[in-house]
Amino acid sequence: MSSHKKELDDLRSPLLPLVGTHTTTIHGQPPLETLSVDQMLTKYCGEFGFWQFRHFVLTCMAWALDALHTMVMIFADREPSWACEPNSGCVWDSVKSVCELEPGSWRWDGSEGWSTVAEWGLVCGQKYKVGLVQALFFCGSMIAGGVFGHLSDTRLGRKGSLMIVCLMNIIFGLLTSISPSYWIYVVLRLFTGFSSGGVGVCAFVLAIEPIGPSMRGIAGMSTFYFYSTGIALLSGIAYIFQSWRFLYIASSIPSIIFLVFMLPFISESPRWYLVHGKTDEAMKIMHKIAKSNGKNLPENVYLVLEKEARSCYQRSTVEIGMDEVITGSVLDVIKSPLTRKRLILLMVINFTSACVYFGLNLNATNLETNIYLSVLLNSAAEMPAYLLTAILIDRFGRKPLGVGTQWFSGIFCLIGSLMGSQGNWKVLRTMCGVLGIFGMAGTYNLLYVYAMELFPTVVRNAALGSARQVGQIGAMLVPFVVVMDASLSFMVFGACGIVGGILTLFLPETLNTPLYDTLNGMEDETNKLPMLA
Template structure:
């Protein structure tokens, strides 16, 4: 596949560019459906109605009923409507954790389905439809537990969105452009969060917010997905060689290239020097792979365990620092927007140096960069100037970890062959969701403890990356056998 893209079809021409942009729009949807909880589950401001309510009080706990009211009305958020205050405040964290639990389950399920029968495009279509349906249904929740259940289901579909979109967007890209393209997907995620801030500003009722934030999913399903192609790599490993060749011819034509009739795709573990197009048939048995296959092979098992741990640590820091930003006391809409915009320079810088420094050293140093500033934040005490310095440490921590988070998708993708790539990525994404589940629990500890935990996770994650191989300028293998044969020529899997 890589050879055909390089020699005949073009590695990143107009076809790949347009396909990449349209597919990556799904990342914006994941950002919207993930971070909508910041606005929907916020605790609104309140005002005193009688002299029995002290206007200097920061919480409604202990105030007499009828002596105060919510400034934006009782229906402004789930906290005010469902009474998630004082002794019930833990329920806010519970519903957010269950959303990420749904993401963890969905990442594994759709990771497997996109590797098997549904394919990349089929899985992406289903999760986008479910996002729209569950998002709208959330607005009609009659009580807290109904709301929690639907958010769990929404997390199930959201967990597979970015995963399926990432693989579908990057697999048709040639080797020399794949890293930059993969690193660029997170711009759409951040743009989705910034878009969410604008949506939440105009739709400040939590019910109307959920409906408005689901409209982009409906538009993507109707206006974008019908025009996307399936991944030719998936078609190839599933034995659909004719379909894969049809897509490759379309790529070549759109890019102004010419694909000769005698050139045929073959898997990287096949000897095809004497094969003719007639021998490549639909009936040929397609190689199958699952998470069990990843675990059986020592090479991929070792990589998977490391990828899971690294993604877990990265997620704890990334989501933890993002959620910790709500304690800054600034305008919520502006704060979320600035956090999203602040991540973009990290994506740009890592994309520019990715193919120069390599995946491995870049992952190590971005994690350590974040960990060091988190450690500095944990040591900062007091208020005033120190409070500002601690905020800067948090911003720099997010900057470093945002670059790592983006890089890990590219790195993890290149560590595993096509036949099990989504299953392995799904497992790594599940680990990320576990970190996301833990992050809110770390944030509520307060003081310098969250920064200290984030520092340990960042530094430990960087140390684990040391044991992964470099994948820069290495081909994307299609099968387990093809990768095992190539890696056997190296002196050590740790090199």
């Protein structure tokens, strides 16, 4: 009878020890401590030590490559200076455009191979072709945002996707340099846009996911330093290699260096391993992080998804060995009312921000100033914007900063639309453009940090890729605006900045919130804190 009672008592006892108790597990070992990635980084591994710093720098080098392949069009597709042919009756300073002159009365001032415009005669009635090739580049980027956002969340992972897009960038960049005709050039730029469109999404998430919560905002805001550095580097490369064909070769070489000498030393995201059931691989990376940072990660600590880490029960050693694969797609984001609202708002804000950011950069050709200096000034204006927003992001939060930077950019763009293109007015308009870049650069970078915190790991890249896709639609449209008129361009960019700031007011604040791993975990926490909805 007593033995039967003992068996019943054993059945009533919990199979898993309660968190915080001193109950021992099998063979007298201490209870396993199960933590989420954020908890483990904070408690044992270090939030931003030497390992994260090295990994962050190496991964973010890809942003410079993205800038090279994207902004190279500013120089390759520029309209060179021209001069009158001797004895042609042409008066250079009395006309604003070669379209006002008779054919044969003028010539390009320098080699026709300096730009695609000069080589293929993309002026006057053919000028729309400049906007077309630039728009199709961003069309390729738009498609890639969704494709590689999904692949990096599922089959390929963050690092695998980054390797593929960098390899494609090299191939298409080099092939572009030998384009025999305009239409082949268009197709190759479309493919280059497709490969470049996956770089930003994969590199950003891979760089930020292993960083602890208290340092994530500052680190995220620092990624675009590499992008603006890439633009500044491009100005120097374009000054040296003024032929557009040599320029495409020179701008592809850094991608080769990155693929061969840097990518092998970059690790896959432990969060990606975790949600795909590869817990052992995730734990190996966490141990490497702790060791490199001079920390100690105890053997009895184990990674779990954030929802399980908040559970009132601990896992046993047997259960932890049963890894569970959790997947998601953009359809799951749309099905959830919480994430659907966030995704729609983020898409539209990305659209307006891309219009302003890429538009102001491409508009450098319309400012009638030294193009190399204009591009260099734009890239230089971005860097203090990143520093300022990095300092303020954890003080004021994501939403107030996003609203402020977009309105700052929009206001100066509207002021620029009122400036003329002669004398001192031209200088003032240039400065308005620089200040517009200053504000929107901070916004564009902030949106990546914001998007990471608005969506869980299982669909993070898919959501970010979808938002980036819509942003690329805006980038597709601005080349046609840029080739028309500088005043009109500034007016459009100003309106986009104001509207984007208004829409940001409807997003939740994510300051000091964890990076969730699953949709269920995010929804459960949001139900407890309605302000996150």
